[in-house]
Amino acid sequence: MAANLRVVRALGMRSIRQTFRRPQLMAPIVVFPTLLLAVQTGGAGSAVDLPGFPPVQGFLQFMLAGAMMQSLMLAGNSGGIAFAVDIEMGFTDRLFAAPIPRFTIVLGRLAGTAALGLFSALWFLAIGLLFGAEIHSGVAGALIAVVLVTATAMAVGGIGAAIALRSGSASVVQGLFPLVLVVLFLSSAFFPLDLMIQPAKAIAEYNPFSFIAEGVRNPIIADIDATDLLYALLSIAGIVVLGLVLSARALRHRLKVG
């Protein structure tokens, strides 16, 4: 067990180094969401006055959860791309030929993606605080947001890893980039549910990323709500299970076809 944890940690560290050393993997996680946050906050700040908009201190406070959601989704996608690059260049063969349980290879990648999620959560909380956004529920609320973002990054990374293992192609995983944005825009990450129109609203109401976005946003803009938190955790658990099942199947397939 301890040996497996060492392997997961070592592979996670490699994954983090790989992301920081490859600017094209880092840019979507930090640069794009930060720019979008700046543009949206600067350009659509008066949206908070619309009827139906939840009571917030300011638009930046509302948008922090959206920026974190975008960042973590792209961290998961970047993790999948990096994993597919490993497959393409044969690096995963080095890992598959080692006497380790093969699920540790996926877990190592997910540990790295979770660390990027943690970095993303801290980055956007710091930006929010720096530009005057309050964390309504204080330290406990910030901690909840950080945990949810970190866990969701890992969960999304599981889906990315499954697609990478199944396709073995970085361009296939990279091709999911627009889909990630569609999934986000069809959630309440960037817009309050009450202000969305049909059919987007109907989709967003059942989109698990809406529940996660609300779980992250709730302690930032209001008091901690146990129901929102529970729905967010259940949604994350669902995505984790889906990612692990798909990854396990894809791993078996890869070992079968070589």
Place this chain on the structure above:
Amino acid sequence: MRAIVVEGLERAFGEVKAVQGVDLEVGEGEIYGFLGPNGAGKTTTMRMLTTLLLPTGGRATVAGHDVVGEPRAVRASIGVALQEAALDPLMTGRELIRLQATLQGLPTAEGRRRADDLLERVDLVAAADRRVGSYSGGMKRRLDLAAALVHEPRVLFLDEPTTGLDPVSRKTIWEEVRELNDEGTTVFLTTQYLEEADQLADNVGIIDGGRIVAEGTPESLKAEIGNPHIQLQIAEGSISEAEEVCGRIGKLLPPTDARTVLVEVANGAADIPRTVRALDEAGIGVESLELVRPTLDDVFVAKTGYHLEKENEAEQDAVEA
């Protein structure tokens, strides 16, 4: 004691049978050269032996462990350096070997010590903290080899370790392989270079079309082809007279051109003096004389019907075009 035992190993990809009933045995402490052109089934066989690919038929044991039933025990006993030097260009050489040590379950301090020793062994100390992407082809292969050795494996698999390397880098890898073998490591080496198999291997298996077509020591395989022959370039005198003289010494072989006589001799170099004397006595001038021994390429031609190196050159030309 056998390090590798393969019985009827098969691998099909849909309708394509890449490996068709391969049988081979590799003794402990032996260097086994697995020789064949691209697409012959060498890499597929190696991937099955290293547990990277499941066989669709037959069985194989490596270091006494079944590759399907006990894959982790196999993986703990082997070191693998893959054809395309599967290295992360963003890692440094030192990071890669330390990671490999962790993957092999070495404690941190032990892994660091082994990494330092191995970097010194393959002469990469100065480049150890540079990213692998900046390494030359030869440096990458040496690093890959070092990573494969981090846990001192019983059996080392090298998939075309010198393909694409310059002659100096190739010789460096050969020396390292010999040294490892002298230390007791069994080496299973795939190659498409005849010279590499001839220089390094104790035993050679020739694979073509997914089947082993010949197996044995390089010398025994060459001996199967026949005796060495003397190749004479005639300067003066009648070629038919030269053939008559040489025919008394050994068996005449079909000539390659109008001024050449080829004669197979039973005693090798010992037959040269009497050949020279006989030609001299007959007044036949000789421009050049050479004793030609059978090569592995002759073996390859005899077993497959085509030249391996010409095949490789044609493929290389196609790639470059």
